[in-house]
Amino acid sequence: MAHSVPAGQKWWSGGKSPFNVEYGKLMMWYFLMSDAFTFGAFLISYGSIRFATNGWPDPNEVFRAFPLMGDTHLPLVFVSLMTFILIASSVTMVLAVAAGHNNDQKKVTTYMIWTILGGIAFLSCQAWEWTHLHSEGAWWGRNPFLNSDGTAATTNFTNYFFTITGFHGFHVFSGVIINIIMLIKNIRGDFAKRGHYLMIEKAGLYWHFVDLVWVFVFTCFYLL
């Protein structure tokens, strides 16, 4: 486990990593910063357009359906479920990383499977939600929902909703693919042979980031 760091260790003097991480992890962190700017640009664009527009639909009215429940009024219940699933998958990811720290190949497999299932469940929920909204007439360039004050809305509510949740969904999809590759590598024993589960940790960083972005997307589209 953790080595004791000698006092007066000069981390920046060359010959070693100043942050004590190997290059792949450093690259993942910088990639995530870059990706944060992509999402940031999307969300700030959304915010600027929304606040330059007179009215906006009420999310409680738009997002009120639940699968197999017919014409219900359950505002934000379904999206709360989605959010719960994604956060739960983050928890199992943490457990997978922790199992990796203990070099426990079997547990890594178990928790990676749970994480992948969580990701797939989230994507399925999103697919249902999109299908449902589409059946109500919503799509890029089409917005059937009225502003909360009853006036006609611009299409930018749906434009931004589908673009940004779609971009986030694409990230989740990529994350699931990455996690599946990690799972296969783990089952083949690649990490056990290597003696460390750093790849799982890096996949975990990405997965947590995607989760964190969802918190912002969720806040911006469903709560505000």
Next chain:
Amino acid sequence: MSNEATLHGHAATSHGAEVHHDEHGHHHKETFITKYVFSQDHKMIAKQFLITGMIWAILGGLMSVLFRLQLGYPDAHFPILEDLLGSKWAKGGQIQPEFYYALVTMHGTVLVFFVLTGGLSGTFANFLIPLQLGARDMASPFLNMLSYWFFWLASVVMLSSLFIETGPASGGWTSYPPLSALGDASEGSKTGMDLWIISMALFVVSSLLGGLNYISTILNLRTKGMSMTRMPLTIWALLFTAILGVLSFPVLLSGFILLLFDRHGGTSFYLSDIFIASTNKALPNEGGSAILYQHLFWFLGHPEVYIIILPAMGLVSEVMSVNARKPIFGYMAMVGSMFAIAILAFLVWAHHMFVTGLNPFLGSVFVLLTLLIAVPSAIKVFNWLTTLWKGNIRFTPAMLFAIGFVSMFISGGLTGIFLGNSTLDIQLHDTMFVIAHFHIVMGVSGILGMFAGIYHWYPKMYGRYMNNTLAYIHFWVTLIGAYLIFWPMHYEGLAGMPRRYLDTSGWLSFNQFGGLNRMISTVAMVVFAVQLLFVFNFFYSIFKGRKVITQNPWGATTLEWTAPIRPGHGNWPGEIPEVHRWAYDYAKDGRDFIPQTEPLGSNESAH
């Protein structure tokens, strides 16, 4: 499990294995494909970036010759143009308006992104970072290779857009909507615009993969003793460049994704209340904002100009110190001012948008922040001048280009003070003054810095020298020509002559510039011809140039000159060098220079 364990674990596997292999001094079994095409050697990737960039520079330069022909001789007919380009683009030997706009758009895109970003950073970050830091290669040679091939793909897509029926993108290199969003609005907003966006998206991927690699390599793979403050300024410059790229290009990507949806998804991100005259149609789009695109674009667009100029500054600092045989003046001030430039780069983008109806108060904030850039820029300029002061200057071609860079950067920087003031900008916006300003301070300065780098590191790249006589001709014609081309444009701009117009002879007030425009166009052609001389010199010298026979021909302190004359993959046979001092021990203790690898003497203290 600690990171220490993983570091060691890693070193014994993928990366380490490769390095290990080289240490035994026998070569990889390299095929032509793995050595020259899908190479993972940073030096080969650097050359790939350089030569691709050179091909783009020739094409982009040729475009400028074509539209200068139009600007200088608006009434003349050149039948050869019709023969070469067809009657759609050059009917009767005259450049047609759509073609003119396509030319200026592609000239800007190609020079800014493919030459001065891909060609400049791609070449020197790849070549110098591992060599000057004492690393065997980049942190991830594989991602590095991908970075080049994404650049190549972007190049192919952009190039292909020149050959489609409706022509390439022609809405300006900034591609502002609504023009760029509406295929009905112009020929160039049809398929050409889609290819432009796809190509730029691939370019962003390339830049991201490269940038992540540069940052991780600089932070993680410095050799023993190479603390951050012992790094040559080239590396500092490339580090800040990479950080700017990693943080600003994604915003552009977001802007492009929204633009694609506006083009093909029926969305209204940038569109509102539009009537297209050509189809006599009012569009249903409502609620969008064209200004939003400008914010997203310039959030990249401004850092982008520092992505271009910072590497040039780094190369110039290094070349200047080596050839003045003096330590660079104010090393920490140089690093600090580059850091300040990198921070300010993100805080000034709206100075491109003073005339968009920006709130004047907000405008004044951006004026203040913009003018603040003069401080670090001036620090750098004075440091270069004081480096030259009482130096033992060797006027090698690289040194001439470095001095030319400083001259250009001062000239162009001063007009930046004009344009940074929103009140003056209202008068000068969209005039030839702006063209003069950014070509001098960014375009010409950037390319002069790049030439300094090419001439200086050519012996390291190919083990041969370029021809000096041709190089001196290249330098003087380029420098004098660049001033002759761009200096008069200030006068035109101050008189109100607009940019982006293919023919201003309809205005009596601009007729006085007819002769001046012909002069500019003539010089532009001469300068272009001299660049072909450079290209000839470059390729001829690869095969026939004078051979380098000493390991350190310039008498430089940095690590790349401790490697063999033609280093293999892995750079140093045997151990990598250890560093004991900073990169600028010139003319010290009665010695001409002391390499970074030399341990401190008993009478020295650590730097």
